[in-house]
Amino acid sequence: MAEQVWIAGVGMTKFARHTDRDVPHLAAEAVRDALADAGLERRDVQAAFFGSTTQGALQGQLMVGGQIALRGMGFERIPMFNVENACATGATALHLAVSQVRAGGVDIALAVGAEKMNVADRDRAMAVFNGAFDVSDPAALTAALTALGGAADDAHVGERSVFMDIYAAMARAHMRRFGTTQRQIAAVAAKNHRHSVHNDKAQHRKEFSVEDVLSARALSFPLTVPMCAPLTDGAAAVVVCGRDGLRRLAARGRSVRVLASVVGTGVAHPLEAWEQHIGRLLALRAYEQAGVGPEDVDVAELHDATAFGEIQQSELLGLCEPGAGGAAAEAGVTALGGRLPVNPSGGLESKGHPLGATGLAQVYELVCQLRAEAGVRQVPGARIAVAENGGGFYAGEEAVAAVTVLGA
Incomplete structure (x- = not known):
């Protein structure tokens, strides 16, 4: 029987033009708030799924974005996975965290999404959207839109x-x-x-x-x-847990079922x-x-x-x-x-x-x-x-x- 899953904590930054903050700083705020909301510590998290779509194109962080952002917060040893699924990246990170808990692999998992889209060169920011369709066949896009x-x-x-x-x-x-x-x-x-x-x-x-x-x-x-929608900087995080993880929560009554x-x-x-x-x-x-x-x-x-x-x-x-x-x-x-x-x-x-x-x-x-x-x-x-x-x-x-x- 599949494990039941609950959302134990949530956190997010203000969504805005954060000219003085980078992806790791935005992610850290959302994660700290989600853990505090759940009444959990960093050491309680057993797996993490980190979503970002533009970090490679706009900050040059082509790989291991999650490892850098989360290890910088003090997360160590746990498996970390980087997620990219266009604008559905955040929900996909959550889906993977839920699946990991539901399968019984871990009791508590973290899903994080973070972007820094407002950069000095606005044309670069707008250009990232050009990679979210089949770039090998641009004529197909034109044909589909005309149809x-x-x-x-x-x-x-x-x-x-x-x-x-x-x-x-x-x-x-x-x-x-x-x-x-x-x-x-x-x-x-x-x-x-x-x-x-x-x-x-x-x-x-x-x-x-x-x-x-x-x-x-x-x-x-x-x-x-x-x-x-405007170009936006910001981060959000969700902590999910199974039945054993739920027992660790002081405020179980605030958990929400997935x-x-x-x-x-x-x-x-x-x-x-x-x-x-x-x-x-x-x-x-x-x-x-x-x-x-x-x-x-x-x-x-x-x-x-x-x-x-x-x-x-x-x-x-x-x-x-x-x-x-x-x-x-x-x-x-x-x-x-x-x-x-x-x-x-x-x-x-x-x-x-x-x-x-x-x-x-x-x-x-x-x-x-x-x-x-x-x-x-x-x-x-x-x-x-x-x-x-x-x-x-x-x-x-x-x-x-x-x-x-x-x-x-």
């Missing part, structure tokens, strides 16, 4: 990463098929920026109206700047076959593993690298019907106080998106929610939470995705 969203003549609208073009093409496909509007996408962004005002760890804490979002600088249509943790890649399917999308397939696996359904979910953190991403994932995870995600946001269903709050943290658009830390930051928020420790952002009575974290691009969808289901 999804049609030809777009918007090269003149200003600097952006290639993933804003990718999300824009996905959004235009959704608009064409379901009638989703730019205003509905703006409603998601406005909602998430409103949530972020109450999150002192968010990079941006400014409220935007729907009209503010629509009138902001345009990127690839239908996206504007407030609909998109009901499901799945990571996967897609299957070959027509671009319009939404029911075969990687997010949908993984959600079904996660719900089966957790023994719950989307109707049981009380709060969600979804990968909104753009506001459209939240619409898409809310539908793929079954939190609303296909094509209904935009209308749900416009009607307030997914806002705090609504039937199913999504991204109460402010999401990636405003909280920030330090790639390797993002999935763990989602879990940080959901653990706070399930413990009823989220303050003004609290979803009353939250018992079941779901996170979706995806990244890269392949054949019309994310190259990798992860779905995590947690229970109080």
